[in-house]
Amino acid sequence: MLRVGIIGLGAIGREHLEIYRHLHGVEITAVADFNLSLAAELATGIGCEAFGSAEALLAAGLVDAVSLCTPDHLHYADAVAVMDADVHLLLEKPISTDIVEADDLVARSEASNLVVMPGHTLRFETRYLKAKALVESGSIGPVIHGYVRRNNKVSVANRVNGRTSVTFFLGIHDIDALTWIAGEKVVAVQAFSSGQTTADGKQAAAIVANLRLAGGGIVALEAAWALPEGYPTDIDARLRLVGERGEVVIDVHDFGISTFSEKLSYPVPGAPIYGAPQGMLYEEIWAFVRAVRGEIAVPVTMRDAADAVRVAAAIDRSIESGGTETITY
Ligand SMILES: NC(=O)c1ccc[n+]([C@@H]2O[C@H](COP(=O)([O-])OP(=O)(O)OC[C@H]3O[C@@H](n4cnc5c(N)ncnc54)[C@H](O)[C@@H]3O)[C@@H](O)[C@H]2O)c1
Known part of the structure; x- marks a missing residue:
């Protein structure tokens, strides 16, 4: 046990x-x-x-x-x-x-x-895993340009309350997913922020960053917790990569299920399956347990996670400096 x-x-x-x-x-x-x-x-x-x-x-x-x-x-x-x-x-x-x-x-x-x-939960999300497999198969080709975004509601910003930046709390998901799927590191960033979600004005409501990949591709990253509470979904995320041979798009703004009672909503899937939890966090924790038992190799490395920290830190530095920040590994 x-x-x-x-x-x-x-x-x-x-x-x-x-x-x-x-x-x-x-x-x-x-x-x-x-x-x-x-x-x-x-x-x-x-x-x-x-x-x-x-x-x-x-x-x-x-x-x-x-x-x-x-x-x-x-x-x-x-x-x-x-x-x-x-x-x-x-x-x-x-x-x-x-x-x-x-x-x-x-x-x-x-x-x-x-x-x-x-x-890094997106490593266990079926659509992101499929995008990774497609890029690895060669059907997309080296990335020319792309777009990744993650939006949450204002209440998430209020809960976090200045402890961390929107880049580190939300953007880090897509930084890691992008570099993992594209198979390329980010070598330079240029970023801007907008809005304030704390009384001291230190926590931005939104950031937009232009990322340069090692192979020359460019990707725009948007991370924000500015959606109104009445917004129909808790997670509005997208990934689009256009390569030399094709394109892959993930859109999780609408999960393919909508409900209407007092208002329209697109609920995040994940209802228990006959009492048992399911979804990407379940898969992540199950993979961790299997790795501890020696059944599989550790699927996500700390080195990759540290590289994502490098990119997030460079984005926040760029917001401060107003200039382009290069990243060394
Ligand atoms: N993987 C994901 O999708 C995902 C989603 C949300 C949050 N997160 C991450 O999970 C972490 C927690 O986020 P959250 O939204 O649950 O935060 P939260 O504020 O809801 O909860 C943090 C909890 O930690 C407790 N705490 C703080 N410092 C502690 C300490 N040193 N020892 C013991 N308890 C302590 C607090 O009392 C609080 O109950 C963050 O790093 C966040 O980025 C990941």
């Missing part, structure tokens, strides 16, 4: 918890959150131990693997503590908001015998 813990029990941490509950051969033995009463309440529901910090959870020695689901800027210290405790780690994206920290996490993970996997 694999003993797992979840650290950080906010929006995504609770989704991890619900998925682990349904996995065969997995037992949730501990949960932790700064909000100890929240941790205690969730722990009571599943019959496990509750802690107020990652350190306390790790010191109890109850887990073989953890999901670390704390806010972006707090990942580093707890990720180091998890690896130091010899515990396998599924680390939510972005692995850090700092390049030095990200590189250090890569080095530590590569020096260990642990499974350390970044939570």
Whole structure:
């Protein structure tokens, strides 16, 4: 039986918890959150131990693997503590908001015998996997130009409340997906931001960045959390790559299901299948568990995740500097 813990029990941490509950051969033995009463309440529901910090959870020695689901800027210290405790780690994206920290996490993970996997969820989304396969097959050809976007509602910006930038919270998904699917690194960026979502004005509502790929292709990235609450879907995302031989387009603005009660909505799919969770996060967590069991190689590397951090950091630098930022690897 694999003993797992979840650290950080906010929006995504609770989704991890619900998925682990349904996995065969997995037992949730501990949960932790700064909000100890929240941790205690969730722990009571599943019959496990509750802690107020990652350190306390790790010191109890109850887990073989953890999901670390704390806010972006707090990942580093707890990720180091998890690896130091010899515990396998599924680390939510972005692995850090700092390049030095990200590189250090890569080095530590590569020096260990642990499974350390970044939570880049789009790597487990069937449409993105198909796009990757199409590009790999050669039917699209080297990328000439493209467009990627991810939009959320204003309430997500309010929840994050200045802890991280829209580039790191949302854009990182598409930076990683783009470079993985295209099979090319981003070598230069030029970006602008617009709007404010915090009282101090430090959190932009939207960014647009022009990305130069190593092979010469150009891709526009849009990341924003400015959609009104009444908007019909929670995730408005798109990927379009035009290559020398073809084009691939993913449009998840409309998931192919619409409902109308008080208003029109395009719900994100993911209703349980006869009680069991499904979807890309389920696939990601299941792949992590299988990697820990030695059944598959770790499907997403920390090195790729650190490269995505490099691009996101360059975008935010470009917004500050107003100039083009080059990226070295
Ligand atoms: N893969 C995805 O699709 C996806 C979606 C949403 C969020 N995320 C990522 O997941 C992480 C969490 O995001 P969220 O939206 O769930 O945030 P959230 O604010 O809803 O939850 C964070 C939780 O962590 C707790 N916490 C903060 N610091 C802690 C610490 N040091 N130790 C223990 N608990 C701590 C908070 O009390 C809170 O309950 C972020 O890195 C975010 O980028 C990923």
